Amino acid sequence: MKIISWNVNGFRARKTHFAWLDTVKPDVVCLQEVKAELDQATPFPIELMHYPYVYWNPSQTKKGYSGTAIFSKKEFTNVVNGIGIKEFDEEGRTIVVENEDFVLYNIYFPNSGQEGVKRLDYKITFNEALYEHVKNNIKAGKNIIITGDYNVAHKPIDIARPKENEGNAGYTKEEREWMDKFIELGMVDTFREYHPEPERYSWWNMRFGAKKRNIGWRIDYFCVNKEYKKHVTDADILDKIEGSDHAPILLTVK
Secondary structure: OEEEEEEOOOOHHHOOOOOOHHHHOOOEEEEEOOOOOHHHHOOOOHHHHHOOEEEEEOOOOOOOOOOEEEEEOOOOOEEEEOOOOHHHHOOOOEEEEEOOOOEEEEEEOOOOOOOOOOOHHHHHHHHHHHHHHHHHHHHOOOOEEEEEEOOOOOOHHHEOOHHHHOOOOOOOHHHHHHHHHHHHOOEEEHHHHHOOOOOOOOEEOHHHOHHHHOOEEOOEEEEEEOOOHHHEEEEEEOOOOOOOOEOOEEEEEO
8 A cells, every 4th residue: 555645735736736646656645734625626636536535624713724635545434534622623734544454644733833933832732632642542552654744854864954943943842852752652753764864855945946955854754653664665755746845755555
């Protein structure tokens, strides 16, 4: 099974950018920051017509903001929008689906802030609530896949200019320490299992031509619980794909 995750930064603006799916042929496509109601997103691009099961979770607080979606070739047995906390769920940040093998979280984590870190407290509170949700599923013996835009570069290797960005949104001490705690829960950063090399990123600031110079951040992840790690056969960033300020990421499991 191949699972794709991609922050599209506006689904309606990216409708012409899905042709590459016919080459990669994923079984599940997870999207973040769709910024649209379902009726605004249809008709879907022809490449997404191959996915009969569509799960859509738009923001309820602000139209054209946030939002997540999942396209799947097979039906999931359990589908829940959110993690059961209104202040987070109303922004359409999370879809949790389940089949007989795993629970899949598709998440658009809050950005801690563009000007300073004005939403840092909100983000850490969201992260802690997610942590408890995941911990409960692990305790219940379920396998976990958590994908999406985490909006944090975990280690210095995950950001082109760590010293210059120290304390900035997405590279604060608090966000990185939460990521440490999340990994210590028993989660595995699958990309780093296959790619220990530096200078691999998933987001670039498009205003300054950063992608051409590869001045980027790795803030999109597939993490799995350590018990499920044996089923993972590959994880990668598809950084040649254009169409958003984020690159799609790929997980392949047995």
